Amino acid sequence: MPYKRFSLAQSQILLGSQAFMQRLEEIASSASKSFHAQAMTFEGDDAGKWLIDVMISSPAKEKRLLIDSYSKLVINDHFIPSIKYLRDRDFRDEVKETQRLVEKAEENGIHVQFTNPIGILGLKYPLRNHKKMVIIDGEISFLGGINFSDHNFAWHDMMVEVADPKLGVSLIEDFEMTWKNHNQSKFINTELGQLYLFNGSKSKELYEEFFEHIKNAKKSVQVISPYISEPLLGVLRFLADKGIEITVISPQENNKSIFKNIILSEWEKGYFHLKKYPGMSHMKAILIDDEKLIFGSSNYDLVSYYFEQEVVFVSKESDLVRDFTEKVLKDVEVFDSESVSAFGKRKADFLMKMLNKVGGLASRTFLRPH
Template sequence: MVQHMNSVELLVDADAFWHRLQNDLQAADHEIMLQMMTFEGDRTGQQVIEAMLASEAPCKQILVDNYTRFIQSDKFIYHPKYWSDQDLKTEVRQTHAMFEALIQEGGQVRFTNPVGPFLIHFVGRSHKKLIVIDNQIAYIGGFNFSDHNFAWHDLMFRLEDPAIVEFLRADFMATWQDQSQPSHADFGDCEFFLLNGRTNEATFAILLDLLCSAQKSLHIISPYLTFPFCAALAELPQRGVPVTLLTPEGNNKGTVRDYLLWEAQRSGFDVRLYDGMSHMKAALVDDRYLVVGSSNFDFLSYRIEEEVLAIFSNPTVIETFRQQVLEPDLARCRPFDGQASALRGWLSYGILRAVETLALFSRRIKSTQVIDTAVRGYPVMPKES
């Protein structure tokens, strides 16, 4: 059980997160372990590496998904329309140089989930955001290390509970050693689920049961909520339980936005549009259970992505979340009172179902979560034009 609330700290938005993390990185004297889906060589990424290099910790390890080798600044770097994008080329080279600088100083970098031939495994990503420092401090949440991610509304939890930190450190090391397995631990008023992308449905069955057990209210925050969550949650309004969905008005994924607004409206959800881009993911059930972590509550999380999920039942954590996140965000939202396009909704639904089919095929033919340790030569650098 989390005995003291100073062992759990909610950090809302990048300034609060970076202030705490920078101090923790620089004070580390034993080990720093960082796992992110994206880690880019812009100002944000470089300041993280600089803080790591300033630390006296002899062990510095980074796990970053192969996604970063192909997507930077939300752009597929090999798409023809970006061949003349000099800023993007510069960022790609800076990312390579950033990791090389850490390696030259004794750090280690590994890339998870190679995409395979013809990008066949591209949808199967490690979506975890996990930081462990000196086996004393851990962070979980939604932030990646890039300028555009730091500009988005998001949150992280800083944890100092020894048992939780040790549990999360063990997961990092399992991934580092290419032995990632699903894992679960119950710490009393905080329960953790670590998903390996191959058996996620069993864990999400537990989560869906919790969400659908709401008797008074369900608040869910996500930019990318999709099936099977929407269909499962649609039963709540039918029995008189309000579902309030907070999702960004400035969504960076248009296909998901078109599907979500259409699906949520026809499911009877109270849709609130956040002013700007929010990357936050959370669900509050009856003001009793708070679900947070890296999952977007979407079909990719459900089917194939590696995730970190935590369920808090501690009343102080939940009240802090209400005061620092839910109430301010509701005040910044506007009700979606328009009419979602059924045509765009259906078309988007079809596209997302096709991606799901690819994800299931990829999972069937992928026998292991291979770790790609090749750093030099990452990524294939676009030539100067």
């Protein structure tokens, strides 16, 4: 067995940061070859320090950390070049602590690299690498929505552990490509499912192939995401017209209110059921016919579709689907009646139109993903 060094080596849902931390510590302590970690957000708080300590303690010979350049510009949801940086000493300390933590990692044998430079005057700010993944020894992979920052660790979210050697090798290959500043648009069949590596506007055809998984639903589709917009909404409307039962699960407290307005505006059109999680949920997942699970970093919104690199996995592994249903769907509540103001609707419509226009322009100019 390729996983004999790792206890309980099977695909499973790790709901919440504590479950993810406990499992990663266990796996990392038994690693021998490599420890690859990638995230969009990395900060010098307790979450970031925990990751570096786990990587330092791991006996893995090769240790690498990929961070999107977003974390050079934004810390704790605030822009570094701002009045807040000048006025708030605690915020300045957060920024400096993040820099010190990267230095500590490098001093202890962890190779660190930032991907997707922001560019002159921040012109490439929209082009983010949104992937979140950890791969241990190329054998066990963790995919999901959790970044390495305290506020992300506090949100309702998950990482999925997948024991699939071909997936691990494929993710390391993608990691290596990103390390060399090459973003992939690629589909890979693995032992337990299908891997999709999206590269913004360069992946339009691949997205169409991916959406076929959803369009082929026979009974039901349940979507969990805080930031739903087109093109996924168009797919859901298509299915609703065919009589497929659609459920959208969204956080009660969305950290991006414009997306809450989009979801509520669409809900009022009556083509899907709306349920909620208390508080803020950052989870991204789609369950099809209670037998196929889609998970990863993408929200399937216009930002991802036009600008970002994403990693998504599609699995029909029955134990994983069952684990997801038992752990994740049990906390869902019926959404209380809530309406969107006329102004809120206009803002939501304006955002989607602007994203479409800017995204279309970006795909034809120097802003396009490379």
